[in-house]
Amino acid sequence: MKIDLFRTGLAALALAALPATAFAHGSMKPQHGGLVQMSGETLIELVTGPKGVDVYLSEEDEPVAAAGYTAKLTQTAAGKKTEAALKAAGGNKLSAPGFKAAKGAKLVVALVDKSGAKIFATFQTK
Numbered sequence: 797m798k799i800d801l802f803r804t805g806l807a808a809l810a811l812a813a814l815p816a817t818a819f820a821h822g823s824m825k826p827q828h829g830g831l832v833q834m835s836g837e838t839l840i841e842l843v844t845g846p847k848g849v850d851v852y853l854s855e856e857d858e859p860v861a862a863a864g865y866t867a868k869l870t871q872t873a874a875g876k877k878t879e880a881a882l883k884a885a886g887g888n889k890l891s892a893p894g895f896k897a898a899k900g901a902k903l904v905v906a907l908v909d910k911s912g913a914k915i916f917a918t919f920q921t922k
Contacts, residue, residue, distance in 0.1 A: 828852055833917040840905055840917040844897040851882055851890040851905055859888035865907045873901035897921050 826832050828850070830843035838860065841852040849869060853860040867882035867890050882890035882905070897903060899921055907915040 823857055827854075831919045831921075833919060835915045835917045838907075838915055840907075840915070842903060842905060842917070842919045844903075844921060848891060848893040849880075849882075849895045849897055849903075850885070850892075853888045853890070853907075862886075862888050862890045865890070865909055867908070868906045869895065870904045870906065871895075871897060871901050872904075873898035 824832055824834065824839070826841055828841055828843045830841045830850075830852070832839060832841050834840075837855050839854045841854075843850045843852070851862075851867065851869070853862055853865070862884040865884070869880045869882050869892050871878045871880075878895075880892040880895045882892050885891040901921045903919045903921060905917045905919070909915075
């Protein structure tokens with residue numbers, strides 16, 4: 797009987813700790829109405845619109861300075877590849893103004909930080 801209570805207590809303790817570990821890297825909910833991918837510790841949000849493509853960076857729900865990265869956007873649609881530089885646009889935002897994201901295209905965001913570390917995220921447009 798004592799062993800069963802002990803096991804039940806351990807199981808309850810493990811379940812209570814689960815939400816804390818499940819959200820350890822912050823929310824996966826888009827903050828700017830875009831598509832979200834996690835790459836390592838970095839959350840990357842891709843926002844497409846009539847004025848171009850914007851990318852937002854964060855870690856554990858905190859903005860990451862976009863100025864610390866060089867970045868490129870690669871689109872594959874209908875067998876053709878198109879590339880554009882993503883430029884820091886203030887705060888945690890990178891932009892490719894005028895870039896038209898095709899419907900159903902695969903978009904790859906490639907980031908390189910000042911240390912040379914690379915981060916990639918792949919998105920499928922709707």
